[in-house]
Amino acid sequence: MYYPVASRIAAQTTVRRERLLPAPGQVLVGPGEMVGPADVVARCQLPGEVKALDVCRAMGIPRSRVAKYVRRSVGDAVQANDLLASPRGMFSRFRKGCRSPVDGEVIEIRDGLILIESAATTFELRAHVRGEVTNVMPNRGVVVSVSGALIQGMWGSGGEAEGVLKMLVDSPQKPLRGRAIDVSCHGTIVAGGWIFDESVFEQAVEARVRGIIVGGMDAELRPSLQSLPFPVMLTDGFGATAMAQPAFALLQSNMGREALLSADTRTRRDARRPEVLIPLRNGHDASEGGPGILALEVGAQVRALRAPYLGNVGTVVDLPAQPRRIESGARLPVAVVELYDGKQVSIPLANLELIH
């Protein structure tokens, strides 16, 4: 029995999403409450950032003599631009002082170095999804259950966003081009086959879109994503990779609906896949049934993760008992998969992802 990695592309399901505080705090909602994406469900205080300030360097004085210039003590509250150290004596007006870069508290003074912890900030955790609070973890967060369409992607970055879904191409093979993004995309999450070039980001920033969903993107563009004010999700991988047909069809059929995009991705430990969730109030609920560990069986819908079939979706029609020789010359356990176009191909089990 082989247990492949699995991915969800579901037209109607119920998902439970944990919303957790980064530090212990206060949960503001109770079980059974209905919440919307922007609702604050929990709140906590985050310690401020620590800033280090080298008085000796700033004032050009030796470390051995610095003590007499420092005018603050550990525990003192300071405000940005407050004088922390200053020269004394007859030449004092010719030498500059040393001022605090932030509001905060002096937490350490040692060897001419002053550490200031900026004021704590309040972190507000939003529900991000529209649904029902089904579990409350005191001081930590909540679980929100929501019914709707779910598409898990391969990679993404840029955090979370909500917006109306807008498909800008009519085929999963067609690239998303910068010129397709205009003012009508303001406040929407736009989708296309794959990202043609960097102009897509420039136009998307200008049009103030809330997010981008595509099949693929050149890996070279990864650094550009860091400065974007919205998340980007790839459903199928890096390169000029078209969006998998089931994902495209599902997005297309939900155009105009509110979509919730969570793009951050982590591989390995604490793994987390990017996903887009489209809340739907009506329709048959197939239920997610937990993360589940499913075996690969004949009849299963799968997606290929490597060339020459990267991104292709099909159905397993045979699981040969013996390994088979593949194009590379290696003998590997394979599945025979019937692709959307009816062609049957052998794909190594390791290169398949179960779609359910």
Added chain:
Amino acid sequence: MTLDYLSVQSILALDCGSTATQAMLIDRVDAEYRLVARTETPSTVEPPWNDLMASVRQAIMQISEITGLPLLNRQGQIITPQQQSGGVDALVVITSASPPLRLLLAGVMRDISLDSARRALSNTYATVEGLVSLGRRVEGEGSTNDDFQGQVELFLELKPDAVVIVGGIDGGASRPVLQAAEAVAIASSAMAQADRPPIVYAGNADLRSEVAEIIGAEAELRAIDNVRPSLDLENPGPLQIELEELYRQRKMGRLPGFGTLASWSSVPVLPAAKAHAYTIQYLSNLDGINVLGVDVGGGTSTMTSMVDNHLELAIRSDLGMSYNAARLLAQVPSKSISRWLPFEIEPAEIRNILHNKAVHYRTLPQTREELLLEQAVAREILRLLLRDMMPRWTDGASRLYPDLLPKFHLIAGGGGVLANAPTYGQAALMLLDALQPVGVTGLVLDKLRLLAPLAAVAMLNPLAAAQVTEQDALQNLGTVVAPVGTAREGEVALTFKIDYDDGRSLEVEVPYGSLEVIPLATGQTADLELRPTRRFDVGLGVRGQAGTTKVEGGVLGIIIDARGRPLPMAQDPAEQRERIQRWLWDMGS
């Protein structure tokens, strides 16, 4: 638990990697210990399983299916010792599934102790994430110059697993070392008590008490012997031991399921790279030969050498064929990878394939192009390991040429990309291209990935480990003869004569630039007479000097690699692609 090794008949060895978990059953067959069964299953240390034990149990159950011997009881616990109804006498474990220790290294500018520390660290599962070097700017690695404020901020930003402070020979420099300690102490004080990393002090021994005073109660201080006690003495051992201990406690020990696994093991769980090094050391000591072991793993790659009875180990936790695949691009340009390919490929395509591999790191190349690309990546990983190792090999009887590999009698290749290469010729060519051995060298493949687990077996039953190493562990590829020298392409580099055991003989002239394979089956030996022309050395240290040697056969036979050392690469990419294709053909691929 103490076991008398003679009472241990059956041993289950587990190798828990980040991508695959292997189980190997060793038992007595007739009068000898042999590998009875081996299974492999994808590791389950990550979600949705989050438990190392799921893949361990699956691999063990597969062993039971093969042998018909139940090894787990109904509760899923290992049955030990072996009984009539099943079980094994003992179980041993090695692992490489943990992420490396993330270190901040603090030292004194232009001080050789920094180099000593780096060498010591490259021997452990650790990556230097930041470098505080007082007094000068060191490019890269988030280094800072003589900037107290910068040092503290770097520390707070990196949040390392541990801090290593080195600097000064014993009785030497003090001020910069104490300043580094001050910076670390101040930064520690700004972190929550539970988040403060331990500080390992391996600098000027005379300053230990002052450093302890500076650090005070701010953090846990581990003061050990100076990594560089004098200008002419390097002492990496204590630092390596300390970091290994930290790795065991803070990384290995925190693997989900590790507690159960460790409780099953009859001996302490070994980090895989260390285990691999122990076996290479054993192979070297067994025949008194120089041995080089390489392992290109999923997340970590290692190189172990035993040269003139001196052990060196280089671990690169940032280089591997799975989730680290794309990180190679930060260290070598894509043209360094494409130069090993017989077809044209755009840098963007290499980048996309490697980034996809990093996301789907368990996938395998299906097309020949992607297979050769992964093999090209393996060559570059080996080249980087070699670059780390080169300065450590000192001049001596075995170091014939300063820019080339020392003379190794045996090279053992391991890791998935080598062990699972579709043809032995591809595996051999990866080793030859990347390592470029000189003279006469045996090539073996750790095809079943047994070398590292056998070190753990040896802790329990050395006889079993020795017998399995000899009988089952290594796939003999053959013997390579690589003359050193240059000539015009096609000119004769050497003449060799093979006298086979059955009385046949063969004499061949080898032109410079060629790569030839002469069949000599596994188990057969032959006498080889090598007569290089005056511009070539066949590993005797003198050009033109003839010699004879007895060689063993293998699945490939005798490989005459007269392509030159260092391996010449064509400037014209099209010509280089043609060469690569020719070499692949020459090796039967």
